Amino acid sequence: MGRGRPRKFDEQEVLDRAVEAFREHGYRGTSMQTLSAAMGIGEQSIYNAFGSKDQLYAAALGRYCDQQGDVTLCTLEAPDAALAEIRAFFSGLTEQIACGGGSSQCMVLEAHVRPATDDEAARQRSVQHTRRIERAFLRALERAQEAGELELEDPRTMARYLLVAMHGLAVIGRAGFSKRALRKTVQQILAPLRAEE
Numbered sequence: 001m002g003r004g005r006p007r008k009f010d011e012q013e014v015l016d017r018a019v020e021a022f023r024e025h026g027y028r029g030t031s032m033q034t035l036s037a038a039m040g041i042g043e044q045s046i047y048n049a050f051g052s053k054d055q056l057y058a059a060a061l062g063r064y065c066d067q068q069g070d071v072t073l074c075t076l077e078a079p080d081a082a083l084a085e086i087r088a089f090f091s092g093l094t095e096q097i098a099c100g101g102g103s104s105q106c107m108v109l110e111a112h113v114r115p116a117t118d119d120e121a122a123r124q125r126s127v128q129h130t131r132r133i134e135r136a137f138l139r140a141l142e143r144a145q146e147a148g149e150l151e152l153e154d155p156r157t158m159a160r161y162l163l164v165a166m167h168g169l170a171v172i173g174r175a176g177f178s179k180r181a182l183r184k185t186v187q188q189i190l191a192p193l194r195a196e197e
Contacts, residue, residue: 058122065129082144097173
């Protein structure tokens with residue numbers, strides 16, 4: 001028996017298109033027909049390459065987390081990241097949301113607030129990404145303390161506060177709040193992190 005025809009598409013490229021489809025419509029609003037049109041391949045090819053819709057969603061979520069980590073966390077995860085990098089992170093996030101990044105679903109936020117599937121791989125991937133962000137905040141806060149930039153009784157709780165605030169910005173950005181409103185919100189978010197005199 002033959003081995004079958006080789007795939008005639010780039011798996012990562014079509015997965016990127018699936019990410020955009022899921023972000024635009026959400027898991028429940030994204031049909032297989034929508035995915036086929038967005039990915040540029042037939043439904044059977046999707047099943048052959050990725051399995052079920054749940055498995056495709058888990059793969060797309062993993063791809064999304066990797067991309068978000070590479071783009072948004074590179075500064076925050078730098079070896080010397082501290083208070084300035086936390087501010088830069090929120091500044092960059094504000095610009096991203098104001099320029100349209102909030103018009104689509106944040107797949108990680110959706111996976112936590114309204115789980116799209118019962119797929120354990122998808123759940124674990126969203127949890128891992130969230131923990132990665134929390135660790136990046138925590139390490140930056142600890143370095144800021146070591147450098148005498150601020151004093152915190154509980155850096156871990158502050159890291160989780162920043163994590164919640166980050167997701168909150170995505171929510172109000174999707175609701176259409178202006179860039180000015182987002183910037184003022186960030187000022188309040190970061191108020192507890194004013195550098196020590």
